[in-house]
Amino acid sequence: MTGKLGLDPALVARARELARRAGQPVVDLARSHTTVSVERAVLRLAGVTGADPDGIPWVNRLVDAVVADVGLGHGVAAPVFDALAREGIADVTLLAQKAAAGSVRFAQPSGRAATAARRASRKAVAAGVRAIDRRRAERDRLVKRFGDPQRRPWIYLIVATGDIYEDIPQAQAAARAGADVIAVIRSTGQSLLDYVPEGATREGFAGTYATQENFRLMRAALDESSRELGRYVRLTNYASGLCMPEMATLAGLERLDMMLNDSMYGILFRDINPIRTFVDQRFSRQVHARAGIIINTGEDNYLTTADAVDEAHTVTVSQLLNEFFAHEAGLADWQLGLGHAFEINPDVP
Template identity: 70%
Template sequence: QAKAAGFAGADIVAVIRATAQSLLDYVPEGPTTEGYGGTYATQENFRIIRRATDEATRDTGTYLAQTNYSSGLCMSEIAWMAAVERLDMLLNDAMYGILFRDINMQRTFIDQYFSRRIIARSGIVINTGEDNYLTTADAVEKAHTVLASQFINEAFARRAGLREEQMGLGHAFEINPWLEDSLLFELAQAQLVRQIFDRHPIKWMPPTKFKTGDIFHSHVHDAMFNLVGITTGQSIELLGMFSEAIHTPLLMDRYLSLKSARYIFTAARHLGDEIQWKPGGIVESRAREVLDKAHALLGEVERETLWDAIGRGAFGDVKRTRTGGKGYAGVVARHPEYLNPVLEVLERS
């Protein structure tokens, strides 16, 4: 499948990880063929896909990148495996595990730092998971929480030594398509994120929340997503599938989606360069509203602490506690004489 995607025109192959591998406090070993919703992230599986993408690169003459998931209770272990096996990208978010896998806050903040130190050294590009907020919260009302979280994720990444060019900050095209001017709201959010984080490789997720199984409407919905993406210069665009909400995509589904995306990316390549947003118009006003609300939310987080902000459900409408969640038993106070030579080397570099 990875090689077929490369021949069909994909630039990056993401191997979907088995559902809830985040909750395992160990990394499975060896090649696997089982898994619900995906297959397990193991070092051998990374090696197998890397071999396939390298072969596709040689055959097509175009580099095919590989990405996987560094999240959950084994963020650092998977980051190390990815670095050794030459992965190009990793999904790695400072708060995703807390909000969507109920992993302890303290455990997650510690693990994201160490894993990102490894990632910074290896040159891997991270993808953050703010798009997930819009699966549990309304994309219009809570758009500012996405932007606020992007600022927080960026701050954590900077502390861990990542360069801006390694910070793939995430968001998504998840506004109700039947809402009047929904396309303008999507344009406003995408343009806002692109202008604020102008050196970052922005990760742009396709619509899923309002997919119903109507493949024709779904294909048009994805086309609108691609049009907004190329117009606003999003960097890492995940491919929308018209068979979303029906079944796991078939090879022909992916081929048709890639063909549609390639057409739009080619036909509208410089559309954004020709557009000047109307002062005081819908797009500019919406962007200003989102930015102002995000600034206000960050002020609240500063006053009450990030722990308490998460505790009251500020992000994704999900509430967590500082001592609750999986992995808390593994959090201990650092002894004054604690020494981690690996971390010291990573921090120096």
């Protein structure tokens, strides 16, 4: 028996091996498939921004246009960057606008055109990855400058007004009162939106819409609080639902520190297609690994649907699977905030 809990290390190793055996086929599936949100995340890294007058992001319009012409099976990067070269356009957002207007057609390039398109797409996406790297380095500098809270555990408080401009003063007040991590709860139902809203929002329901601009505004406000208080205040949001990869990408670009990211939440609690969920979660966790973001998994939700004692084993199974999937995607142990849903009752074996 070892460790604080006196667990049998052989039993722990056996449990982790079972999680690997259960999870590896899912990883194999995720490595060989894609989704519209994965492809949109790739194009966001390549620089697509903004939305049309109806609020539909240009990245959605671009992916939809590519899918209509050539399908999704080989990804959208090669057709997009092939079209950029054919049309003589340098701006990928401008290409999205032209595609939405029906003035651009897409094809799966071959030969030298395919080689050139792949080279150009890698260069463009690499620029987005480097931007995430810069934000991670920026976090490291600020933590070194302002310091981490000395106490453990960190105090985690929630804001959820629906209005980002109301959330900000609440978040700063919470930090002054001792909060170390601020979580901006997402608007009800956003996990089922197949797009990420654009811009600052003021009309969320039981939470505030997760958007890149809202991420930017809250991060700037908490940086101001970090300077005021002399300790780095962390920011949490959500990478779950239908836009997991995009949320992770935007979080990396705007230097969020933690994200709610569970490998099975969308399947169990939002009835989202399981294949899509597992493909999306792997990509999102790869982005989180690169961005130095801590993930929090969702085992707390089990208490809402099952008895905490009779079904306690499901929590452990979920933790083991979340750990396996996280490690496979490149997350380090310090980035894993595994959730829990146990009744803390000393009389229960």
